[in-house]
Amino acid sequence: MTQGETTLVVENTAIAPVVGPEIANGHLVIEGDRITAVGGGPAPAVPAHARRIDGTGCLATPGLVNTHHHLYQWASQGLAQEATLFEWLVTLYPIWARMDAEIVRGAAGAALAWLAKSGCTTASDHHYIFPRGRGDLFAAEIDAARTVGLRFHPCRGSMDRGRSDGGLPPDEVVESLDDILAETEKAIDAYHDPAPGSMLRVAVAPCSPFSVSTELLTRSAELARDRGVRLHTHLAETLDEEEHCLEQFGVTPVEYLDRLGWLGPDVWLAHAIHLHDADVARLGETGTGVAHCPSSNARLGAGIARVCDLLRAGVPVGLGVDGAASGEMTPLAGEVRMAMLMQRARYGPGALTARQALELGTLGGARCLGRQDEIGSLEVGKLADVALWRIDGFHAAIDDPVCALVYGRTPPLARLLVGGATVVEDDELRTASQDTLGAAGAQAHRRLMRGVR
Numbered sequence: 001m002t003q004g005e006t007t008l009v010v011e012n013t014a015i016a017p018v019v020g021p022e023i024a025n026g027h028l029v030i031e032g033d034r035i036t037a038v039g040g041g042p043a044p045a046v047p048a049h050a051r052r053i054d055g056t057g058c059l060a061t062p063g064l065v066n067t068h069h070h071l072y073q074w075a076s077q078g079l080a081q082e083a084t085l086f087e088w089l090v091t092l093y094p095i096w097a098r099m100d101a102e103i104v105r106g107a108a109g110a111a112l113a114w115l116a117k118s119g120c121t122t123a124s125d126h127h128y129i130f131p132r133g134r135g136d137l138f139a140a141e142i143d144a145a146r147t148v149g150l151r152f153h154p155c156r157g158s159m160d161r162g163r164s165d166g167g168l169p170p171d172e173v174v175e176s177l178d179d180i181l182a183e184t185e186k187a188i189d190a191y192h193d194p195a196p197g198s199m200l201r202v203a204v205a206p207c208s209p210f211s212v213s214t215e216l217l218t219r220s221a222e223l224a225r226d227r228g229v230r231l232h233t234h235l236a237e238t239l240d241e242e243e244h245c246l247e248q249f250g251v252t253p254v255e256y257l258d259r260l261g262w263l264g265p266d267v268w269l270a271h272a273i274h275l276h277d278a279d280v281a282r283l284g285e286t287g288t289g290v291a292h293c294p295s296s297n298a299r300l301g302a303g304i305a306r307v308c309d310l311l312r313a314g315v316p317v318g319l320g321v322d323g324a325a326s327g328e329m330t331p332l333a334g335e336v337r338m339a340m341l342m343q344r345a346r347y348g349p350g351a352l353t354a355r356q357a358l359e360l361g362t363l364g365g366a367r368c369l370g371r372q373d374e375i376g377s378l379e380v381g382k383l384a385d386v387a388l389w390r391i392d393g394f395h396a397a398i399d400d401p402v403c404a405l406v407y408g409r410t411p412p413l414a415r416l417l418v419g420g421a422t423v424v425e426d427d428e429l430r431t432a433s434q435d436t437l438g439a440a441g442a443q444a445h446r447r448l449m450r451g452v453r
């Protein structure tokens, strides 16, 4: 893959830039890894050597941003199919305890290829299980992201509160506080790139209030702020979690995090479903982001997040497919649609427009990851992370291109660019063999499940 060495021109395409007016027929010019022009009609004078993409029949949008995932879960899909979150976790923890670096590499490659094929250009991941002596699991997922070619925000997750300490996970899948802090620092030193245009940024991400100690939350926040990286965790996913927090700490999950100094513009929280009005207001006041994962939340019967209320309160809201074990084969573009439909199911047909849903999947996600100045919209000076959707063919019976993208089945991708480099073309992954990655994902599943069933 050449990272945008030449000038690239996309012409004759509809453009939904997310920021600024939509364009019925226009152009994008990309030089290196940046957008240098966006506008109506043909491109202005460009060098003769420029590569040209004819976008006839297409809609260009910013590449989608995935704000919450567990890539390793590609290897444990289809299990505990009718379980609540806590039942599902109790079933899956012992299976995940068998994971090694090879399983993570296979699962992550398949999951990231699947994301790319659904329009994702930036993916975050939350990896929180590190069984001892099984190789470098964090390095394995980073290797997979480099292979697929996506911008990557891996979160070094952790759990230190096993069953013997009143937590939910079995003791064999938790680490000691000292090991977690040391390994997290090592991951930041080895991989975090704060430079503009970065392809990889590391975040610090203790798993959830019911699987980590108060001290781990506090020390993680200190570490993240000391190193200038972001903080992530699961929060308020189920009422069981709220009961746990009320019982153990005497406060709601949001109040618990607030008490620990965990709310702020450098933090984004997965799910945030069961919120009181005061919690919503507090997330807004502090600029704390939310990763909304509608399919996973529906699959586990966890509930429907108050996305409309969160947006009204000024909370940055992005979308996430969540791990494939609770959102089997969820495509990210499908989450844009699902977010819109679920808000309407709860609040009525005017609750969330197609354009608002697209904004959640792009600029909202970029805000969660602290990248809103670089990605999430098609504007001059931003990184050339672009999805070019094919809205001719069956989709051409809808006149509004954004409606054609969001309302129905996701259209095929004519092109997916990350920093100007082609990752998907004609709906096929181009950076690596999607057949090979798919087979490696299935092999990871077989290896993980060997002897379990």
Ligand SMILES: [Zn+2]
Residues within 6 Å of the ligand: 068, 069, 070, 126, 234, 270, 322, 323
């Ligand atoms: Zn999750």
